[in-house]
Amino acid sequence: xAGVTQTPKFQVLKTGQSMxxxxxxxxxHEYMSWYRQDPGMGLRLIHYSVGAGITDQGEVPNGYNxxxxxxxxxxxxxxxxxxxxxxxxxxxxxxxxxxxYEQYFGPGTRLTVT
Amino acid sequence: AQSVTQLDSQVPVFEEAPVELRCNYSSSVSVYxxxxxxxxxxxxxxxxxxxxxxxxxxxxxxxEAEFNKSQTSFHLRKPSVHISDTAEYFCAVRVPTGRRALTxxxxxxxxxxx
Numbered sequence: 001x002a003g004v005t006q007t008p009k010f011q012v013l014k015t016g017q018s019m020x021x022x023x024x025x026x027x028x029h030e031y032m033s034w035y036r037q038d039p040g041m042g043l044r045l046i047h048y049s050v051g052a053g054i055t056d057q058g059e060v061p062n063g064y065n066x067x068x069x070x071x072x073x074x075x076x077x078x079x080x081x082x083x084x085x086x087x088x089x090x091x092x093x094x095x096x097x098x099x100x101y102e103q104y105f106g107p108g109t110r111l112t113v114t
Numbered sequence: 115a116q117s118v119t120q121l122d123s124q125v126p127v128f129e130e131a132p133v134e135l136r137c138n139y140s141s142s143v144s145v146y147x148x149x150x151x152x153x154x155x156x157x158x159x160x161x162x163x164x165x166x167x168x169x170x171x172x173x174x175x176x177x178e179a180e181f182n183k184s185q186t187s188f189h190l191r192k193p194s195v196h197i198s199d200t201a202e203y204f205c206a207v208r209v210p211t212g213r214r215a216l217t218x219x220x221x222x223x224x225x226x227x228x
Contacts (some may be wrong), residue, residue, distance in 0.1 A: 004157075033215050035218075040123065040220055040221075041220055042118075042120075042204055042218035042219050042220040042221050043158075043204065043216070043218040044218070045215045045216075045217075048215050058215060090157060090158065092158075092216075102160050102163070103160070103216060105150075105157040105158040105159075106157055107156065107157045108156075108157055
């Protein structure tokens with residue numbers, strides 16, 4: 001199993017540009033989520049999904065869109081990048097039962113918006 | 115809503131000394147409790163979790179944590195640290211139902227010195 005994969009690892013955007021951060025998992029997990037990590041603030045939930053076709057907002061959803069057309073993929077879209085979105089982004093997934101208590105994290109995408 | 119407070123942003127300690135990283139949480143309902151570790155430029159890895167039962171929980175790499183319901187605390191301890199334990203440590207909570215996403219503390223950077 002590759003686990004949770006994220007691409008790209010690094011990205012630099014100019015203000016106003018759009019892009020999509022990719023996240024995929026091969027563990028057949030139902031729950032997937034996106035977090036952003038900022039110094040001194042821990043990780044904050046952006047959006048999450050409890051299954052294909054179902055998404056909902058987290059703590060800091062503004063400026064981001066998500067969709068979940070398959071169980072495996074959960075892309076995060078930045079519609080019009082702003083310097084405040086400079087951060088490290090982590091995707092995570094979790095199963096429904098068994099090891100459902102453990103959330104698996106991807107390696108992160110470091111985004112800089114200039 | 116839940117919240118997590120990690121009282122120390124940085125903890126310097128000498129190699130082979132004991133360490134305690136403090137975590138307090140606030141919630142109106144029962145929660146699951148977690149400690150994650152993040153090594154430099156990597157994603158998060160689960161150290162240990164408390165779901166129910168014994169309040170003393172043992173995790174990987176010699177770490178343990180004790181759940182104290184009356185003090186709403188879940189402090190992480192290790193009797194003897196190594197240089198390789200240098201990392202950032204995050205305490206997190208999750209309610210068993212509903213959103214099921216993690217709420218993180220702001221993190222504690224453990225710096226082990228020779």
